[in-house]
Amino acid sequence: MGTxxxxxxxxxxxxxxxxxxxxxxxxxxxxxxxxxxxMIDSVLWYWPLHTxxxxxxxxxxxxxxxxxxYNYFNAMFVGPGFVPLGWKPENSQDSxxxxxxxxxxxxxxxxxxxxxxxxxxxxxxxxxxPWINNCCGYQNHASFTLFLLLAPxxxxxxxxxxxxxxxxxxxxRMKIILRNKTSIESWIEEKAKxxxxxxxxxxxxxxxxxxxxxxxxxxxxxTWSGVPKGDGLDWPIREGCHxxxxxxxxxxxxxxxxxxSVQYKVIEDYSGTCCPLNRGIxxxxxxxxxxxxxxxxQKGEFILATxxxxxxxxxxxxxxxxIKEDVSRIRGWFPRNCVEKCPCDAETDQAPEGEKxxx
Numbered sequence: 417m418g419t420x421x422x423x424x425x426x427x428x429x430x431x432x433x434x435x436x437x438x439x440x441x442x443x444x445x446x447x448x449x450x451x452x453x454x455m456i457d458s459v460l461w462y463w464p465l466h467t468x469x470x471x472x473x474x475x476x477x478x479x480x481x482x483x484x485x486y487n488y489f490n491a492m493f494v495g496p497g498f499v500p501l502g503w504k505p506e507n508s509q510d511s512x513x514x515x516x517x518x519x520x521x522x523x524x525x526x527x528x529x530x531x532x533x534x535x536x537x538x539x540x541x542x543x544x545x546p547w548i549n550n551c552c553g554y555q556n557h558a559s560f561t562l563f564l565l566l567a568p569x570x571x572x573x574x575x576x577x578x579x580x581x582x583x584x585x586x587x588x589r590m591k592i593i594l595r596n597k598t599s600i601e602s603w604i605e606e607k608a609k610x611x612x613x614x615x616x617x618x619x620x621x622x623x624x625x626x627x628x629x630x631x632x633x634x635x636x637x638x639t640w641s642g643v644p645k646g647d648g649l650d651w652p653i654r655e656g657c658h659x660x661x662x663x664x665x666x667x668x669x670x671x672x673x674x675x676x677s678v679q680y681k682v683i684e685d686y687s688g689t690c691c692p693l694n695r696g697i698x699x700x701x702x703x704x705x706x707x708x709x710x711x712x713x714q715k716g717e718f719i720l721a722t723x724x725x726x727x728x729x730x731x732x733x734x735x736x737x738x739i740k741e742d743v744s745r746i747r748g749w750f751p752r753n754c755v756e757k758c759p760c761d762a763e764t765d766q767a768p769e770g771e772k773x774x775x
Contacts, residue, residue, distance in 0.1 A: 491545075492549065492550050501522055527541075601623070604669070611668065611669060624659070685713060695751045728750070
């Protein structure tokens with residue numbers, strides 16, 4: 417506890433200046449980048465945070481960062497401990513066995529050495545480290561060593577997460593390539609099944625570009641020359657499929673989206689910021705992780721929502737005739753608590769819930 421208080425209070429406020437050096441700037445920058453990327457990847461990884469393993473993984477990652485930073489700042493700000501200025505041995509006769517430092521105007525205690533960078537005699541000096549912009553010695557030897565131990569262990573954990581994240585992305589990519597699909601086409605096929613099930617239709621959607629052979633599908637993407645087959649406009653289809661069955665399904669889904677969309681009225685202004693602070697903590701921290709735009713709303717406007725998350729909705733703004741001449745369409749995300757459902761839709765429809773693409 418005493419060590420922690422010394423880090424908070426600092427022995428001298430001038431110690432804060434130690435951060436203004438290329439060593440700590442680079443070291444803290446690397447720690448921040450690695451920790452942040454590892455945390456982001458751990459959230460995107462297939463190991464969900466609500467599971468025991470995912471929670472333990474995330475807690476361990478935070479624990480590495482906290483311990484690394486604690487020992488790093490401890491080594492930097494607590495320092496090695498300096499021989500008091502004007503120090504002399506209690507027994508004056510022992511001074512004959514000691515070296516005298518003209519800079520500090522004191523005798524050098526056993527195991528102490530003068531540091532030209534710190535301009536002081538350091539107790540049990542090991543070396544002057546530019547990464548902490550301080551000496552390693554008597555008081556911070558343990559903290560410095562623990563930092564050197566924990567940093568590689570934390571990097572190993574972060575590297576494992578990076579590798580598993582990339583492996584997961586590669587696995588998912590190869591899975592859709594072997595079926596001759598793209599991510600969007602997989603999503604369209606999934607929505608086709610949901611549409612057929614929702615309306616209980618007597619039809620079956622068959623993806624037309626799956627050649628029925630993983631090897632044939634693989635060759636659609638990878639060739640010896642590196643140039644993909646075809647011209648990118650016309651594609652071979654499997655037997656029994658219509659050349660435009662995928663686009664026909666897309667048209668059906670768009671028509672269904674218009675039917676199932678819900679009209680809302682804007683009750684509070686929204687500036688269109690990505691993470692609005694004035695819309696509540698939950699809205700701030702659950703902002704959709706997507707590059708899709710946010711739209712600016714003004715009280716009294718109407719908007720047609722087509723999908724959404726728990727605290728956010730996505731939809732098209734219903735434009736006036738004067739605006740339609742200049743802008744064909746304004747759509748994007750906006751907070752749920754800025755709008756209310758119109759009475760006609762509130763009685764018949766439910767609010768659109770999130771779709772897997774933007775979760």
